[in-house]
Amino acid sequence: MTLEELLKDQSEEAPHRFLAHISIDCVVFGFNNGIVKVLLVRMKGEDHWMLPGGYVEKHENTDDAAIRILEARSGTKKVYLQQFATFGAINRSQSFFKLSPELWHAQRFISIGYFAMVDFNQVIPVPDDFSDKCEWLPLNNLPPLAMDHRQIINKALKTLQTQLNYQPIGLDLLPEEFTLPELQKLYESILGKPLNRGNFYRKIMALDILEKQDEQRKGGAHKSPNLYRFNLQRYQEAFENGIYDRW
C-alpha cells in the first residue's frame, strides 16, 4: 500500500480510537561510540525524517501513550520518559505534508513532546506501517526534518543541558561499566562543548555516585583505563534531590 492509501485506511478507524487534535512526539537519545544519536523514522516515499510519534487513545493517559508509542518503535519498555514541552503553533502540523484535507491526519495537532534516554545496545529500531526506515542518526549532523521536529529536538536538548546543572546523567545512556573519558564524552556531547579533564574528574567525583571497579578494560594499546559503575542508590538520590542547591 502507498502512504496515501494507508492514511486513508487509518482515517476511518482513527476518530473512534484516538482523541482529535492531540499527538505525541518522542525524542529518543542514545549514546554510541562517543556520539549522541537520535532515533528517527522516514515515511514511505518521503525524503524527510521525523520523530517517532503517534496519537492518544480515548481512554489512555498521555504518559501511557508515550510509552506505548516508544515501545512500538524501539522494542523497549523500561525507559525513562520525560515530558518536556507541548508544541501548539497554528500551522506546525500542516506546513509539511500535502495531505488531502479529508484525511484524519490533516487536522491541526498539538503535540506533547517526551524525551527518553536509552541504552543504545538495548534498542532494536522498528519502522511502523507508515515508514520504510527507523534509524539512529547523529545529533550533531541531522538531516532535514519534517514539520517542527528540528525545533522539538532542540527544545529537548536545551532542557537536558539545563538539567545537567542539577541532575546526574548517564544511567540510562551508558552500558553498565564505563570509563571516565566515556562519561566525559557524554557530558561534552550533550553540552556541545569540550570540558577540562581535571575539572570534570573533580566535579563528577564530588557527586559521589560512581564506584570504581577492580577490573580494568583490557585490550587497548595504552594503559588500561579504570572502569566505573553508577552506585544505583546514590545516583537515584542525586537524581531526585538534585546535586546542587544554590540558596
Add this chain to the structure above:
Amino acid sequence: MTLEELLKDQSEEAPHRFLAHISIDCVVFGFNNGIVKVLLVRMKGEDHWMLPGGYVEKHENTDDAAIRILEARSGTKKVYLQQFATFGAINRSQSFFKLSPELWHAQRFISIGYFAMVDFNQVIPVPDDFSDKCEWLPLNNLPPLAMDHRQIINKALKTLQTQLNYQPIGLDLLPEEFTLPELQKLYESILGKPLNRGNFYRKIMALDILEKQDEQRKGGAHKSPNLYRFNLQRYQEAFENGIYDRW
C-alpha cells in the same frame, strides 16, 4: 443564568470556535505583604476554587490562547507566561463536576499549564461569566481546589523552585523599588524554607543584577532600609544565560 444554563449556551458555540479536548490552565503568582499568592476563580454555585483557564481557538497558537485567557482574568497583557507541563491523565477533567454528558465541557480535556508572575498591584482580578469570584489566595493556605488543580499548582511551584538555581526571580513580582529583606522573603516563600540573611545577601550580590538607590525608605520605626532596583539589562542577561554553569 445558572451555571448549567451558561454551559448549555456555550456548548452550541464552542465546537465551532475551539479545538476539542484541549484546555489551558494558568497559575498566576503574585507577591504581596511578604506572601506569595495565587489567582483563583470560583464558579457560580460551586464551593471549590479553580485556576483561571479556557480553551484554544481553532486558529490560535496555544501561547496566544494563554495570553488571551490571562488578560481576561487580570486585565494585564504584559505578562511573562511560561509553559511548564501538560496534564493528560484520563479522568482529570471528569472527576469533579457532574456535567450532563451532552455538554461540550463534559468531554475529556488535556490541559496545557502555563505559569505567570505578575506585579500584584497591576492586576485587577475579573470573574468570568461562569464565576462569581476571582481573587488572590495565599499559596501556603489554599482552599480545596477543583479537579487536579492543586497538582497543577504544585508542579508550577516545583518548576519555579528548580529554576531559582539557574535564573533570577523578582522582576515581574516585585514593585520597581524594594528592600533586600523583601527580596529574601520572596525567595523564602517560593522555596518554602528560611534562608540565612548573610548568605542570601552575599549570593544575591554576586549575581550583579541589583542597583542600590540613593534614597532610603522613609517612615519605619527602625533604621531606614536601603532600596534596590534590578538592573534590567543584567537581569535579562542572567535570565537568558543562566546564573550558574556547573560543568
